[in-house]
Amino acid sequence: MADGTLTEGTVLHADLDAFYASVEQRDDPSLRGRPVIVGGGVVLAASYEAKARGVRTAMGGRQALQACPEAVVVPARFAAYTEASRAVFEVFHDTTPMVEGISIDEAFLEVGGLRRIRGLPSTIATQLRADVRARVGLPISVGVARTKYLAKVASAVSKPEGMLVVPVERELAFLHALPVERLWGVGKVTSAKLRDARIVTVGDVAEMFESELVQLLGSGAGRHLHALAHNRDPRPVQTGQRRSSMGAQHALGRGEHSPAELDLVLLTLVDRVTRRMRESRRTGSTITIRLRFGDFTRSTSSHTLARPTAHTVTVLDVARRLLASRSGAIKEKGITLIGVSLGSLDDQPAQLALPLDVTSGAELDDVIDAVRNKFGGAAVRRAVQLGETDPGAAPHLPD
Template sequence: MRIERADASILHADLDSFYASVEQRDHPALRGRPVLVGSGVVLAASYEAKAVGVRSPMPGHEARALCPTAITVPPRFDAYLEASRAVFDVFGDVTPLVEGISVDEAFLDVGGMRKISGTPVEIAARLRERVRIDVGLPITVGVARSKFLAKVASAVGKPDGLLEVPAGGELAFLHPLPVRRLWGVGEKTEARLRDAGISTVGQIAQFGERGMCSLLGHGSGRHLYALSMARDPRRVETRRRRGSIGAQRALGRRIKSESDIEATLLAIVDRLGARLRGADRMTRTVVLRLRFHDFDQVTRSRSLREPTDSTAVVLAVARGLLDEAMPLVRDRGCTLIGLSLTNLEDHGPVQLAIPFDAPDHSADLDLAVDALRGKFGRDALTRGALLHRDHGPDAPMLPD
């Protein structure tokens, strides 16, 4: 057996019954009840409906025959896309090495993060907690040394679970599983394997590569045999540059003061500014998102005439957006605040606007702060507004 990685540090994060979970989150009356998204064809089913055999895609009349008490709701793709973006913002906070597979799942590489973030399992546990608290959705995470095994682990760990395949335990985990767990095994391939007396992954390994090639052809045979031996050298790919970055923080159900909300915004802006400069990107649009006690939410955005990577500029825009939305916050309370920087561009030469202003040294300050935090940790410097919140009383201060 050949395993390419020395540590189980690849995560596969997969939201549970994504569309149905969003509906149950946004409509409390649906929680704990069987829910079908889509009427003609079931696009998603809650786990209460899956428990009686409902699957997607399945004709609606078949699903309702299996589960007469199911509640059918129309899809709300805008809500699902927004929830997906919020979850991927959490992923981006965990590691820059994120490979999105679909709107509800991704691979994350957390190798080399042990000293600053803990073990991969500890990182996965915090990721699940943040998605649950910040976005209000359940998510399952598989942890393994390869993308294939991490995905299998998340499938086995569902719903709302965390499952690690420890380094060295790959075959012990994989071989008892049914052949349908392998990528590339559909109904027809499963039938051919069953006719040959093969029902588990371990039996594929015992059958051997030559036997599998004789049974299924050279390409499919080699592929399935390699997977049965836990061979998957593919890395997490992040080639496509993201068009936005963001972060959000849950505020809890307790009523927060306006100063508390603004302090949370300050902390988010500081972190996003560092991420923006670290990726050598600039932003043109700032988007503020607020969620209220009834899970309703509002979004405000503003675009800039020139792209920027300045924390001060982003903070000024974000504060303006928060001021506009503050009357709603006073009336309805705020349980979550999020900020996204969109319309990102690669950093390049900037055309100065006329008239030329006095020299602006804020960029130098940003770079100096980034360097100090990179060397001594995020808590090395903090703003005065955050001094008594998340940092010790002796932390140096930044100007507000």
């Protein structure tokens, strides 16, 4: 139809721009327009001014400052980011009841049922962006499309602080022109395999038989990419679901890392994850560590407790044992990434689990949380963390 009512998809992907850095620039006017790096030992977030100079998330702090010496480095303020996220999600829920949160700074929104009262999806998206800017003071990008996957791609292409509508009749033309790295699941290794085979765009993937992709990439990855290249994504926007796991990860530089350094990274990650769980009043029973070795191979190890917990020392004890079980591979191959997550999440109160001592109970965790909430995350640190940068300042692992 001429008015376009049949050409717009009804899925919105809303994604805050450089979220942590944008919160810092919002709260400190002196940082606006300047390159900002959040996090010291590793880049947790970078403003677009810093990104333009080559700074990237998860980059080492020293490397980031070499790329952008004039950058302003600020410590992470997770309480501020949590509060900003809550305010933004209030805007999302005021826009539509159909909101599926993906992470602290992005969500899918289904607006198909609002056409008569709110207008076209593009009109709703425009108002959403204006509301987030007016009510929360943060920039946000929005993609509008027929599927969740394509809406997410559209929001990424529209950044920073943009909006992109992909008409239904043009979705394949838009998708096929993109570089192959825009496909979900295409990282450095898969990208290299595809480009070695002269597959450089999503359109190139779409022209292949599924069996050819399976032979090149394996069954799971081949079928997954073949479906996405044809914009086959039947997943609806789902509401009322809570994340099934919480985690954090830290990328390590190449070279040797002492057991003490790895233990510090592990401790900081566990401390961060268990604090987030306590803040959300959740517990978990499955503790998992994920490792990436120097040869790009990966390892995942898990242990399930008899009872769910959110106690730092309990989780740390298990995580240390899991890490120790991979010490041979670490020594042989080197290690470039450590990740920790708690799964099988529950809403029941935490219960004590082994090891039991006077420092592992909920009382100590509660006191530490209270001090950090009042005076900041760096107000209380363990002895081994004194004088060290924070290696745990990294985005949480995907659910």
